[in-house]
Amino acid sequence: MNEKKKDTNLVSWGWNEAWQDQFEQLATAGSKKVEPARVTAQYSRIYQIVSESGELSAEVSGRFEFAAVSPGDYPAVGDWVAIEPLEGEGRAIIHAVLKRRSAMIRKTAGSTLDEQVVGTNLDTVFIVQSLNQDWNARRLERYLIAVRDSGSQPVVLFTKSDLCDDPTPYLSEAERIAPGVPVFAVSAITDQGRKGLAPYLKPGHTVAAVGSSGVGKSSLLNWLAGDDLQEVQRIREDDARGRHTTTHRELFRLPEGAIWLDTPGMRELQMWDSQHGWQATFTDVEELAASCRFRDCQHEKESGCAVRAALEDGSLDASRYANYRKTEREIARIARKEQFAANRLKKKGGSRDSESGRKQKHRANGAGFYDAE
Incomplete structure (x- = not known):
């Protein structure tokens, strides 16, 4: 502790x-x-x-x-x-x-169908990626899905800008992937970007930093706090991948009065029930799909498919569309497992919240409290 x-x-x-x-x-x-x-x-x-x-x-x-x-x-x-x-x-x-006013949730690792609550009552979640070999556009999309579905405000944060000669291409790509989401580049080494984060660090506001190991979350916390609150380890030089520094989730108070949730690095963010966040993250694909000639278009060989046309002319990135379909399958698979578990429990005479009810419980309307008697 x-x-x-x-x-x-x-x-x-x-x-x-x-x-x-x-x-x-x-x-x-x-x-x-x-x-x-x-x-x-x-x-x-x-x-x-x-x-x-x-x-x-x-x-x-x-x-x-x-x-x-x-x-x-x-x-x-x-x-x-x-x-x-x-x-x-x-x-x-x-x-x-x-x-709970908000809750960021991911699926636990393995085949077990259980949710893991990353943090609750968060006002802002910084999705942290570093300006080195760690940058991954598809990973950013997955985090955007989870953060948007949590009920928190997402902010994209690029760390280690001192290691990058020109961060502009990274910032531009992030802005294209996440239109309307604030994007910043910062450096704890050169003290760059602190002023831009000030609106999110107001007294009483709870913010979290999420991202893979080695992106600089602990360094970011220490920099903003002006104190060595968390141990920092160097990234591996051979592949720019990080080592785990933070081993548990913990809240810290910053000098400005904000409450900061530091989290362990995630090698993989497995989807939970994220229909809302998924649609909000891929609005461009959803809008294209709505323009297809056929309402039940599968975007494969149908005539008048707006999605296929966009892929062919390059206006829709093929890897982004592949991630759209991949995360769609993951979310659908979770929903099917949830329904199967609920049906099986019902046959045994038990009861379980419906999929929508379980989701509502963890989002803005909150996780219910138990009788205090």
């Missing part, structure tokens, strides 16, 4: 009247005396939290654990929770999770 003591003034961690109103409704519904806290770090099922009672470690209650259906139902870094401090023990019991 981070050895530096955290300021336990909840307002400095993003607490406001909206959270207070929600907490009061929850607190009056249960018989236990609870207080609000924010999850600042997670180590398996042990949580580090900040509350009016101080900085504590916490676990969920037995009732909470019994009611949880999936890993995504458990608290995640960024969540506001209702806790019962254990006097004199430096520990607390988590009884409920307040409704």
Whole structure:
């Protein structure tokens, strides 16, 4: 855990009247005396939290654990929770999770159909790529899908601009892939680009940095914080790929007052239920598809296919279209597995949220809280 003591003034961690109103409704519904806290770090099922009672470690209650259906139902870094401090023990019991305003989710690695919550209640997510061999346009598209679907504002951030003679082509390509999304180039070494990030680092705002290992997320945090909050490792010189530095998710407060979520690097971002984010990321392809002669056009050999015409004249990049189809298949496969699991549970006499209900639970309308009794 981070050895530096955290300021336990909840307002400095993003607490406001909206959270207070929600907490009061929850607190009056249960018989236990609870207080609000924010999850600042997670180590398996042990949580580090900040509350009016101080900085504590916490676990969920037995009732909470019994009611949880999936890993995504458990608290995640960024969540506001209702806790019962254990006097004199430096520990607390988590009884409920307040409704989430946003949540970035990805599928867990492997064949298991479970979601992994990267972070919650995020206002802005910086999609970090470095200006060296790490740059990958298709990877940027995948991150855009996940961030847009989370309910957070995406911002594309190119780090290590000091290593690139001319970042303009990278910036232009990112702007083409993500029209309307802010794109910045920064360097922690030369102190370039800090002013452009200021609007996203306002007091009380929670921001996250996501990207693959070695893109400079920890260096970015240390630079903006003006302190060595996270250890930094050098990238491998043979392939410009990074080593893992951050090993867990943790919230830090920046001097400007923003709350920063530092995350481990991701070798691969596996899609979850991301229909909204997918359509928003590929609006150009969707608009072309809507112009096809036939409504059920498969964009293969049909006459009057606007998508095929755009591919042939070069106005639609072939690799971008390939990623469009690839992510479409991934999302459809997840939806089919979800439906299969729900049907199987129903036959056994159980119940499970529908696919749309599970998604709604994790997005702006939030992950529901449990009875605090």
